[in-house]
Amino acid sequence: MSTGLVAGRTALVTGAAQGIGLAIARCLHHNGAKVALVDLDGDRVREAAADLGTGVLPLACDVTDEHAVDTTIRQVIEEFGALDIQVNNAGITRDASLRKMTAADFDAVVNVHLKGTWLGVRAASAVMREAGRGSIVNISSLSGKSGNPGQTNYSAAKAGIVGLTKSAAKELAHKGVRVNAVQPGLIRTAMTEAMPPEIFAEREADIPMKRAGEPAEVAGAALFLASNLSSYMTGAVLEVGGGRFM
Numbered sequence: 001m002s003t004g005l006v007a008g009r010t011a012l013v014t015g016a017a018q019g020i021g022l023a024i025a026r027c028l029h030h031n032g033a034k035v036a037l038v039d040l041d042g043d044r045v046r047e048a049a050a051d052l053g054t055g056v057l058p059l060a061c062d063v064t065d066e067h068a069v070d071t072t073i074r075q076v077i078e079e080f081g082a083l084d085i086q087v088n089n090a091g092i093t094r095d096a097s098l099r100k101m102t103a104a105d106f107d108a109v110v111n112v113h114l115k116g117t118w119l120g121v122r123a124a125s126a127v128m129r130e131a132g133r134g135s136i137v138n139i140s141s142l143s144g145k146s147g148n149p150g151q152t153n154y155s156a157a158k159a160g161i162v163g164l165t166k167s168a169a170k171e172l173a174h175k176g177v178r179v180n181a182v183q184p185g186l187i188r189t190a191m192t193e194a195m196p197p198e199i200f201a202e203r204e205a206d207i208p209m210k211r212a213g214e215p216a217e218v219a220g221a222a223l224f225l226a227s228n229l230s231s232y233m234t235g236a237v238l239e240v241g242g243g244r245f246m
């Protein structure tokens with residue numbers, strides 16, 4: 001019998017081929033859950049899942065595609081028999097100043113983060129409310145709390161995820177389904193490694209802990225919210241930012 005904080009549970013993590021999503025999938029798996037790893041690119045997500053061992057299900061899915069999201073959740077239920085934990089993590093950036101950002105950049109970012117999260121919450125909660133239990137964790141960002149120059153699209157989407165989380169939490173609390181969010185600060189992944197090194201260093205210098213976080217440090221917060229350790233928490237937003245914006 002598996003042991004761990006989420007032993008015997010089944011989880012789905014989006015954007016799980018790399019970075020924070022992969023760290024969350026690994027952490028949930030390490031703590032006893034069966035995990036579906038979902039990402040755009042089937043080959044990359046299969047490779048990532050193979051690394052975790054047994055009790056994993058790699059699935060290609062675009063989180064902005066309503067039909068694909070619903071189908072993916074059905075596949076997880078067929079394979080694992082249940083869905084107890086859903087982590088909506090997939091994300092992109094299209095940073096530019098307001099002068100240079102196109103409407104297409106705005107739409108792309110809002111689609112993946114906000115619509116993608118909404119589709120994930122809607123589909124997962126439909127299953128969870130029937131089961132009378134479940135935990136949904138949405139990955140927002142401190143950028144949605146504080147705003148960041150060059151990220152009007154991203155900050156808007158990440159702030160929107162907070163409102164969506166709280167509304168869904170209120171709708172679903174009496175059905176035994178909890179919905180919470182995590183707001184990571186600067187975390188070392190491909191997304192932030194694309195930043196010019198001097199900007200990365202400037203951001204790090206602003207953090208009271210004086211360093212960027214690691215994906216595994218965000219995964220710890222997601223595990224807490226996914227597990228019974230947080231059984232009396234819903235609609236909460238956990239900041240994982242090394243003390244930034246307290």
Ligand code: NAP
Binds near residue numbers: 141188
């Ligand atoms: P990442 O390394 O770029 O990983 C994001 C993953 O999501 C990639 O595998 C990406 O696939 C996938 N993805 C993108 N669009 C998708 C779609 N439409 N459907 C399914 N999968 C999709 O980013 P990360 O840094 O780990 O970020 C993970 C989450 O944390 C994001 O929501 C991000 O906004 C949030 N976050 C990150 C930081 C940070 O400092 N890194 C801080 C705060 C919040 P492709 O590579 O093929 O696009």
